[in-house]
Amino acid sequence: MSMTSAAPTTRARALRPRSAIPGFGLTLGFTLLYLSLIVLIPLAGVFLKSASLGWEGIWHVVSSPRVVAALKLSFGAALIGAGINAVFGTLVAWVFVRYQFPGKRFFDAAIDLPFALPTAVAGIALTALYAPNGWIGQYLEPLGIKVAYSPLGVIVACTFISLPFVVRTVQPVLEEAEKELEEAAASLGANRWQTITRVILPTVLPALITGFTLAFARAVGEYGSIIFIAGNLPMVSEIAPLLIIIKLEEFDYAGATAVAAAMLVLSFLLLLVINGLQIWTRSRRNRK
Template identity: 70%
Template sequence: MAAARTLRVLPGFHLTLGYTLAYLSLLVLIPLAAVFIKSASLTFDEFWEVVTAPRVVASYRLSFGLSLVAAAINAVFGLMLAWALVRYSFPARRFVDALVDLPFALPTAVAGIALTALYAKNGWLGQYLAAFGIEVAFKPLGVLVALVFIGSPFVVRTVQPILEDLDTELEEAAACLGAHRWQTFRHVILPILLPALLTGFALAFARAVGEYGSVIFIAGNIPMVSEITPLMIITKLEQYDYAGATAIAVVMLLVSFALLLVINGLQAWTAKRTGRSR
């Protein structure tokens, strides 16, 4: 047992652990602690006044609400895109597969300018949407479009490997037992994909909450209408109100952490339930 226990420990474990803790402290823990310490310079009443200002609360609703909606949209259509890339062969399939990663490589400011030019009232698509009374650019809908764009690769790249490893014999067995396609997908395929789908949803949500570059151009930044929370933080910094900026950042951090904790808990519960059902 001692030999087996020794084999489980990597060579240089203590050095590796020390390096890992130092690395995480410098990049994650110390900056986050600095945010909390700086916001602590405010009294509770001052802190509450900053984080509950009507303009700031409106930015919370916009950022977190649209981030959840964008992540949900990406979960649905990202699954469909991953399914098409894995299960079907079609012309330019490799090109489409490479195109999925474009939001990763494209600078966010470039994405924002491109989306604004595309969906503005005189843009290629915006001029046709405006004829039906649909305004995208400089509206909350434009923020949603930008968040869907930057979060789409996360779901596709999370679900795609699971689909590739999924044995088609499971579907054939379900079909032999009389299940039609929707029943096969709902009772056989979806439970296997659900943990990965929730992971992609969480990643897309986390990416959308902190997005700034691509949103700032298409949002219009109208107070109480299309201002995102990261913009409120930048505004406070430009006014040299560092304590106010960190106070808003603390609220954003706590809410994001709570939502991600719930999503990860749901993911773990789903994975455990799926493993038990197997």
Template identity: 65%
Template structure:
């Protein structure tokens, strides 16, 4: 008696069209993301290793790396703290003008970055509305690294607020009341009950704000002053090399930024995965 061997080529699912949708998804990601990114490395390969290393390790370039990553990290941490505070106030309290303030959070999304840069520079310059009073205190914002952090904080705030806000809205108040009834004070309730729930969203918002800040150009170019070795960010340096038709040098610096950014975001995602896993286990 012969047995027929049947091969199951396709596993049917409840929702059809998986193959076609996956194909379109991969094609879209390939054309929109992978292909442009691959061109960075292809153009960089036109340089030999010595020229590449000399280009990406010049003192001026190294100073721009330090400023760009440091300012982006500082702005991301500031947004993580104050973004959580703003999300908490918008979710937990009712007050006049709440809808207006909630709408203001999205303003950096809609405002052109160049307009934001001009507005911040006018505001924090030594003769600006805020800058003139900070100058009296010996604090200079415009045309300093501090001004860059201010600009990056401005454009990155909505990411944290909009990531944390829905999580806070979905938290059941009964859980907090149960913790309070068991003797937990406010700090213990926040640290043991609320914070573990919002940490994944908070880290996602921080990662998005950090990534956005790394590539920001329009709002920073005005308030930074663009002084080499002092307030010159890496995106501006890339633009300068492009204007000089040094495409290989520009893509070499961009490749370093891309690799380091990918590694940092990978670490952040691993930390987020670890926090999720620990929360589920607890």
């Protein structure tokens, strides 16, 4: 290379603004290494261990009635709990943002208790409340409503532990929302329902879907708070994480990893669908 061609290159490098953080190559390498060590390699180990059974062995494990019932309960209860929180968690966030009332700071801080409580403590507390002789369960039992030691108890536990994810995701968006838009909609003749559906909901929908996703992901893998209130009856109130623990205690490591791999695949597919819905809502909002 001649001196004349090297001079512009050197001059261009000197004029290029220097980044305050390490370069793209270094940060990308560190990111890939960190994700590989923390996420990808452990997950790959689950699939490799389950692969020792072969396709027929994996299918035999995951298609057994007990495993299918446990997967249905875990994913169904997680979806229902996240859906309940998507509605009522949004209402809670709305009240905290738009209204002032005595004890607001206390109740706002109490939302984070499911984050801070050990899962065993949460499970014991829920069982004490909803057991047939519990504070709330004793009034539900005569009505024929059995919460503890039933699938309904699993839904209650999933709802309890996933509430903060929706509230803390939607709350900042509501705080930044412009009240003038709501006032303008009211001045133009919009009723409350029209204001909610056409002004407020489109604003918070991306954050709401994110909160729903986080709530579902948290609830589907929950173990500690559910096993106390569920009763753990096979084919009735037995969750998939508990079934994995049982197989590990029986030294059926390949079977446990097969169930874990099934949970990973189902979770990935559901999260992929939810993320696709989130991208669609954002693109639709941007077009408007």
